[in-house]
Amino acid sequence: MSATHESHENTHAEQAHEEHHIVPPTVYLTIGSILLVLTGVTVWASYLELGVFNPIIALFIACVKATIVVLFFMHVKYSSRLTKLTVGAGLFTFMALVGMTLSDYFSRAWGRW
Amino acid sequence: MSTIVSLPDQSTATIPKVNFITKEHGILSWLLTGDHKRIAMLYLASITFFFAIGGALAGLIRLELLTPQSDLMATDTYNKVFTMHGVVMIFLFLVPSVPATLGNFLIPLMIGAKDLALPKINLLSWYLYVAGGILVLYTMAAGGVDTGWTFTVPLSTHYLNTNVLSTGIAIFIAGFSSIFTGLNFIVTIHKMRAPGMTWFRLPLFVWAHYAASILMVLGTPVLAIALVLVILERTMGIGVFDPLKGGDPILFQHLFWFYSHPAVYIMILPGMGVISEVISTFSRKRVFGYTAVAFSSVAIAVFGFFVWEHHMFIMGVSTYSTLVFSLLTMLVAVPSAIKIFNWTFTLYKGSITFETPMLYAFGFMGLFTIGGLTGVFLGTTGTDIHLTETYFIVAHFHFVMVGGMLMAFLSGIHFWWPKMTGRMYPEKISQLAALITFIGFNFTFFPQFILGTLGMPRRYAAYPAEFQVLNVFSTAGATILGVGYLLPILYLTWSLKYGEIAGSNPWQATGLEWQVQSPPLTENFAEIPIVDHDAYDYEWLEKKHEREAVTIVG
Amino acid sequence: MDHISPVLWHFLIKWLTNFQLYPPEASKIAPQMDALYFFMVLVSLIGMTIVVLLLTSFSILYSKKRHPVAVQIEGSTMLEATWTIIPLGLFLIMFVWGALIYFRVYTPPANAMNIYVVGKQWMWKAEHPGGQHEINALHIPTGRPVQLTLISQDVFHSFSIPAFRVKREAIPGRYTSVWFEATEVGTYHLFCTQYCGTNHSAMIGDIVVLSPDDYKKWLNQSTNGMSLSQNGERLFASLSCSACHNGRPDARGPSLAGVYGTKLTLTNGQTTLADEAYLREAILNPSEHVTQGFSPIMPTYQGQISEDGVISLVEYIKGLNSNDRIEQTLNTTTLLPDGEGKAPSAVKKAAAGPTSATQGMVKQ
């Protein structure tokens, strides 16, 4: 928390634009290509017979894709701690919603085994 | 103490010529304003309007319940009345009450900023609120809706032919108003603090709003999607909540309460912020255990996300997950206890005066404690079986919402009235109003605990005759309570013109907002202050006055 | 105004003389729950008293008149820890105690007699195993655990008996259950406590607790000749369940004799207990849990049997311990004039797979 405060005080020092990181197009191009390739991979993987691993792999690839979009296209890699924290908070609450709701559904059958 | 003497006191103070109210004229200058203080005033007027409507509906509820039969109105009508009462009171009154008025007005002032970070979004949020409000009014005019404020599916999706859609859309829109308010607060608190205003120098009011804002931003969208699904279910029949198509109606409960439990903390946290300020100011003492109070707000916000299932204990959810949620409910109750005791000990060795805001704050402490402790009765799985869906719950949430938040709101309104308008409210009559409210409140809602324990179900237009006596008590109390609420509306309006002139700091409070003129300038501070002291630093205030006294004398 | 005088009357005569703070304790669980309740009331009173005492004494001691200059105090970790840990401890006691009661209320003992309750807008229909039907009333004996298996035909309802301290929601599409053992003879309130539409407040009734002897008498008086399982048997034949579930070696479906209460292994490897809820699901959504060794050929009966019909079937299957009678009925198929749903044709249709979309979709 205090770190955010410091960065705030910095704003009053004359060092604008210093922190603003311009991501070069090559990075975008690489990421874009990786994303396209991963799209292909995930389609391909869905044709394999992998049992329970099918959805796991699909979601894993989706998570990888989402992560690199967030990190590079959305510049989180180069952003302040606060932004990272914000993204984390969002994920956390999202997981709370999904996880705790599912916990009800999964344990409903308990005791009926 | 003596320093106060040399201040421009109330008798000599004048209302500054230039302030945010006189800066511009004409209706448009209000409707298109970006000034957080003006928007706060717009909010204040509109929520008061909806409170009057909600209150009138409450009056109808109580009148109907005077007798066991449903004789004043048809059961249908009764159902619509309590639904509209709940919807209006929660979404159009209590959720925006403290944050959108006092929070809007004060947060920039308290942290030393010229405005909220996003003034246009702030205005947009008011317009969304108004749009939602108009839709609710339309709903009422079009015949109302009788789902209960909880929109239980499949009743709301498949069995009612009342205006579920327009209400759903209204709440969806009002929800976004609340999201934007919360978002604005978070950004402002993070990014707009004056130099030297560190996190742990923030007034607890700001901390409380920060916590509430987190809940608004992360919780409300889930309500939005739940409503969207209800709307889709009604219009298209997509089946997610329809047991006949294999959907699970309990899923709706999960989504709804994922918002609506945090929402109850949206409704109480800002009030707790008010209480911290008021208690500190009128006992002239820093809040006991500042960090504990600050962190307990955040703890309530965080844990508040993990307890929603306690509204569903008997609905056929997994018995095992009820254990987890019940346990977490117990945990979330503790930070509230911490706050209550910390406030109590703020009085210890203070120098206490009993102006109206303080009286309301005392009311809050007593009533919220009762309401909160009865919440624990409901959070305990065993007793919840007996008490749920009875008047015990009705009593519980009116104790926390009306006895808690509404008291806090009134406390805050009186406390900052001089700052907002530049004029004092009349002290004696307002003390009387506070007393009437307290008495009326207990008369109204305490009997409902007994009714609930006896088993009287909520949302009943007609009830077995043996419950009548307590209901008569309750209705009688509501009449007193109504007077208690009518009074402030009257004398505060009166004081706009005839109230004593307040001066910048009538309470000798420490917050930054009190160090500027009342009403403040449009840009709040002529120069952005540098903060070099903690919140509630009365010694700093005293020194400041000494210095000022010197300048004035010399 | 004319309503006010009866109020006064109530007030003077009834209320003041027998003022009640809690409903009668008429079930075994009631005193247990009340014990917890009073414990919590006590803790709350003490907590409240502490808070109020502190508030008033501080207000008096440190009012500005007596104590003109405030002493600034930071806080006190010791004190704060105290008022964190003590309430937490108390709350945890309540949690554990409450959870014990909760599990007791929702875990019926094995020997409980089962009564089915169907809720619908706006009435309660109770169905006793012996075939006695009651609307907005429930007769039960003292001294015997009674399990209610609840379901709703439309929206959420909630079956509440304050005097027993039990309550359970009846939800559409799924059985829920609750149990109690009445201890006091008498008539008690039955409420629907979950808001269910216009006449929610009229969805009330009487719980009549009888002594075991009276209960027997009542049962005999109100029987309509056919018990639930007899009705179930009739349906079982007329819906052609027996075509597949007959215990023959070449039967297409598993034998249902003795299936109730056993653990079944499903094709997806999970095991599940064949309780009432499972039996219901098996009839309405058979392909969701296919028993190991069988293919999902059983047609769904969703939309063809009412909840009462399902209840009869479930009750029948519960009591089924041999396939002899089924085999008999196979030879003399149409036993009774008309069942619910024209069975054989329904089966044929379903097996062929209906081609029109809305067919068989029940839509209220």
Next chain:
Amino acid sequence: MSDSTLAAHDAHAEHEHPPYQRHHFETMEQQVDATGFAMWLFLLTEIMFFGGLFTAYLIYRNWYYPAFVAGSHQLNIVWGTLNTGVLISSSFTMAMGVWSAETRRKTALVLWLVATLVLGLAFLGIKTIEYSEKIEKHHVPGIHYSIKSFTDPQSDPEVYNLYHDKALPLDMARHTEMYFGLYFAMTGMHALHMIIGIAILSFMIFRARAGAYTTGHVTFVENFGLYWHFVDIVWIFLFPLLYLISRHG
């Protein structure tokens, strides 16, 4: 009335403020920070908004797996993959747009934004094709919903020849309506976000041609980029969840 002890501090008060700096911010940096942060918070609300849908999806997929598989076979994988490609490319062009704004290349900015717009429209176009297929086949939940493709797969030769699905039992076949309910709710909400995005994008192109974002003040482009990428991320999850449930024969 303002306070004398609260000394004036701002050494830069006299600085020329750029015209796009709003009056209540002390510095440009603060303004950029604040608006960017606000955008992120808004995206949080979006996460939670879609969170509700994902929860519903996970539950019902678990309950009615065969129905979901059969339902997903009705989706056209070629269109789906193509659309994913289109959307990812649009994310790329958007990122390039942000870069052009940051490096003050006006023409490039306009071009990249137009490219993004075109790709966005292409996405919606393909979605429209897919939707109309569903409408034709009576796969839109509601009164006209038909389970024929699932109880009698041969009646739907295109899909049947690809996957050779067995007929679903009636009760499971009915649950495909749930699949399509979620399909339309999720992709519909996503498409709605696309439409809003495209509207804003058009406005931005208009302004970009006037040189609005190549003055060094790129906040708006940047924040819009965040939104656009977020919508992309949602699709990145929707695609495998809805299209790729089980494709193997």
